[in-house]
Amino acid sequence: MADIKKIISDNRENIVKKIGEYNEALKANDLAKAAHAEQELKEAEAAYAEAKCIEVFGELAKSENPVKAAVAMHSYLVVSHRAMREEGVVTGFEIVEDKVRQIDLVKFCEFCKLPTMWKYAVEKFNQLLAMRTATELKMTKAQIKKICDSFYMSDLARQVEMGGTPDSNTAICKQLQQVIDGIMFEDNGKGKNVHRVNNHDVAYLLMCYTKRGKKTLSVAVAKNAYIHRLVLDVMHRVVTGKAYDLEYRMVSADKAKKVGDTKVKAEAKAEPAAEVETVVVEKSA
Numbered sequence: 001m002a003d004i005k006k007i008i009s010d011n012r013e014n015i016v017k018k019i020g021e022y023n024e025a026l027k028a029n030d031l032a033k034a035a036h037a038e039q040e041l042k043e044a045e046a047a048y049a050e051a052k053c054i055e056v057f058g059e060l061a062k063s064e065n066p067v068k069a070a071v072a073m074h075s076y077l078v079v080s081h082r083a084m085r086e087e088g089v090v091t092g093f094e095i096v097e098d099k100v101r102q103i104d105l106v107k108f109c110e111f112c113k114l115p116t117m118w119k120y121a122v123e124k125f126n127q128l129l130a131m132r133t134a135t136e137l138k139m140t141k142a143q144i145k146k147i148c149d150s151f152y153m154s155d156l157a158r159q160v161e162m163g164g165t166p167d168s169n170t171a172i173c174k175q176l177q178q179v180i181d182g183i184m185f186e187d188n189g190k191g192k193n194v195h196r197v198n199n200h201d202v203a204y205l206l207m208c209y210t211k212r213g214k215k216t217l218s219v220a221v222a223k224n225a226y227i228h229r230l231v232l233d234v235m236h237r238v239v240t241g242k243a244y245d246l247e248y249r250m251v252s253a254d255k256a257k258k259v260g261d262t263k264v265k266a267e268a269k270a271e272p273a274a275e276v277e278t279v280v281v282e283k284s285a
Contacts, residue, residue, distance in 0.1 A: 011048035123157035
């Protein structure tokens with residue numbers, strides 16, 4: 001591992017060097033030299049990332065359960081760069097030490113010489129989700145059949161039996177569980193996997209699965225590489241017990257305080273009137 005650490009260190013130094021060369025060329029307005037430095041910078045980053053991947057895989061492979069350890073880790077950090085801008089104009093590059101790189105679980109299993117046949121189940125699951133999406137969009141049976149026949153996947157994936165197009169979230173949950181059972185199975189003593197998915201995992205999967213397509217009124221579904229990443233996300237949640245989160249654009253701290261103060265004042269003005277006590281007079285006998 002000492003050699004791989006040196007490779008990582010050397011490549012980091014090379015990244016810093018190439019960033020410097022690019023910035024100097026940009027200041028000198030030497031666009032040809034800047035383009036050359038940028039290309040070499042990308043090559044140095046790729047070499048760094050590959051070496052870092054080998055280092056991480058090597059450490060995970062020593063674990064008692066390498067796949068579970070990789071799932072729990074989920075991702076690691078690599079060195080990269082980002083552009084510095086002034087009024088929208090690129091003025092140079094700066095180093096980024098914390099770019100997140102998700103573990104490629106297929107690549108990791110190949111590294112550890114572990115079975116990878118489960119990847120075909122992931123591809124088949126992707127096809128089934130695509131047809132489910134088409135069904136929800138009220139596409140015709142002919143269109144859905146065309147998707148089934150022409151969906152990009154390997155011949156081995158087409159032979160995987162996972163049932164028909166899921167007609168409910170419960171059906172998706174069962175198929176997702178089948179996929180995960182093939183990747184990481186630990187018997188709970190009753191012949192079932194201790195790692196169980198639930199409706200929250202299905203919700204996350206479906207929310208991340210599609211995006212707006214390039215054509216008007218079209219939806220783009222996940223490619224095979226991306227569905228692998230989503231499945232790893234779900235497995236990471238299952239293994240670590242973490243909760244899903246929501247990212248959104250937030251107001252500034254000052255504006256948030258102003259909104260909070262306004263809300264407090266509004267609530268103060270809207271205080272309910274004091275309750276009137278009701279006295280019940282009993283009739284005398």
